Amino acid sequence: MSEDRFKSCRYCGNRIHPRTRQCPYCGEQIGVGWFSAACMLLVALVVLGLLIYAICRRTPIPKPKQRIGESALVISAKW
Numbered sequence: 219m220s221e222d223r224f225k226s227c228r229y230c231g232n233r234i235h236p237r238t239r240q241c242p243y244c245g246e247q248i249g250v251g252w253f254s255a256a257c258m259l260l261v262a263l264v265v266l267g268l269l270i271y272a273i274c275r276r277t278p279i280p281k282p283k284q285r286i287g288e289s290a291l292v293i294s295a296k297w
């Protein structure tokens with residue numbers, strides 16, 4: 219593990235992994251413009267929403283019916 223493999227964040231100066239796109243210390247995007255970052259965030263949100271929607275639609279985990287009703291209520295209340 220050589221330190222040369224790490225590059226320093228230009229915002230906070232901490233050493234970060236060169237393959238990471240976001241600084242774990244200050245949260246700044248590394249090597250990604252704000253526009254593509256916003257696009258990725260938007261896509262991630264849409265995918266996350268679809269995933270949660272798909273999970274809510276079906277009940278993959280066999281549990282007592284009361285539990286399923288409660289968790290579904292909590293999830294739908296958050297959204």
Ligand SMILES: [Zn+2]
Nearest residue numbers: 227230241244
């Ligand atoms: Zn940083």
